[in-house]
Amino acid sequence: MAPVNSEESSNSKMVMNKGAWTAEEDKILAEYIEVHGAKRWKAVAMKAGLKRCGKSCRLRWLNYLRPNIKRGNISDEEEDLILRLHKLLGNRWSLIAGRLPGRTDNEIKNYWNSHLSKKINKMERTPESSIPQESIPDNAAAAAQDMMEEGSQGAVFPELSFDADGFFDFSMEGSCSLEWVNKFLELDEDPWLADKS
DNA sequence: AACATTTGCAACCGCGTGCTG
DNA sequence: ACAGCACGCGGTTGCAAATGT
Numbered sequence: 001m002a003p004v005n006s007e008e009s010s011n012s013k014m015v016m017n018k019g020a021w022t023a024e025e026d027k028i029l030a031e032y033i034e035v036h037g038a039k040r041w042k043a044v045a046m047k048a049g050l051k052r053c054g055k056s057c058r059l060r061w062l063n064y065l066r067p068n069i070k071r072g073n074i075s076d077e078e079e080d081l082i083l084r085l086h087k088l089l090g091n092r093w094s095l096i097a098g099r100l101p102g103r104t105d106n107e108i109k110n111y112w113n114s115h116l117s118k119k120i121n122k123m124e125r126t127p128e129s130s131i132p133q134e135s136i137p138d139n140a141a142a143a144a145q146d147m148m149e150e151g152s153q154g155a156v157f158p159e160l161s162f163d164a165d166g167f168f169d170f171s172m173e174g175s176c177s178l179e180w181v182n183k184f185l186e187l188d189e190d191p192w193l194a195d196k197s
Numbered sequence: 198a199a200c201a202t203t204t205g206c207a208a209c210c211g212c213g214t215g216c217t218g
Numbered sequence: 219a220c221a222g223c224a225c226g227c228g229g230t231t232g233c234a235a236a237t238g239t
Binding site: 199200201202203204205206207208209210211212213214215216217218 | 229230232
C-alpha cells in the first residue's frame with residue numbers, strides 16, 4: 001500500500017503521508033512518545049518529524065504501538081464479554097474496549113463487524129441455537145447500569161432501553177468464569193489488569 | 198493457473214465535546 | 219460568552235490476503 005499524499009486542513013502547505021505506517025515511522029513515533037509523552041498530537045507529529053497529521057499519530061499509537069496491546073486471538077471469554085457489553089451498550093466501542101484490557105476500540109469494532117455481527121445474524125435465524133434469554137441477578141443489573149453511567153460520565157441514552165433480561169446470561173458460564181464476571185461487575189477497576197499481566 | 202469475489206483489518210474522515218485563553 | 223484548538227469516538231473506506239470458481 002503505497003502512501004499517497006494529501007493535505008491536512010490545518011496546514012495546507014505540508015505534504016502529508018497517508019495510508020499504512022512504515023516500521024520506520026512506528027519507531028520514530030514510539031521513541032518520541034517514550035521521551036515526551038502521548039499528548040498534543042499535532043505537536044508530536046511535527047516535532048517527531050513525521051509527515052503525518054496528529055490524528056493519524058494518535059490512532060497509530062493507541063491501536064498499535066501503545067504498550068500492553070493485545071492483538072488478535074480474542075478468547076472465547078473476551079468474545080462473550082463483548083457480546084454482553086454490546087447488548088448493554090450498543091456500538092459504544094470505547095466503553096466496551098475499556099473493559100477489555102489491552103484491546104482497542106478499533107479492534108473490538110472490527111471484530112464485531114467482521115465476526116460477531118454475522119454470528120448474531122446466524123443466531124437470530126436459528127433461534128434454538130441462540131443464547132437463552134434469562135433474567136439476571138439484581139446486583140448484576142445494577143452493577144451493569146452503574147458501569148454504563150460511569151463509562152459515559154452519567155450521560156443518558158434515550159435510545160437505549162436497558163434490557164436486563166438476557167444481558168448477563170450465566171447459564172453458559174462455568175463456575176470459574178461466573179466468579180470472574182461477578183468480580184468484574186463488582187469492581188470499578190478491571191480485575192484483569194491485576195490478574196492478567 | 199488465472200481470475201473473481203469475499204473477508205479482515207488498518208487507517209481515514211467527520212462530528213461532537215471539553216478545555217483554554 | 220465566545221472562538222479556536224485538541225482530543226476522542228463511531229462510521230466508513232480501501233486494500234491485501236484468503237478463498238472460491
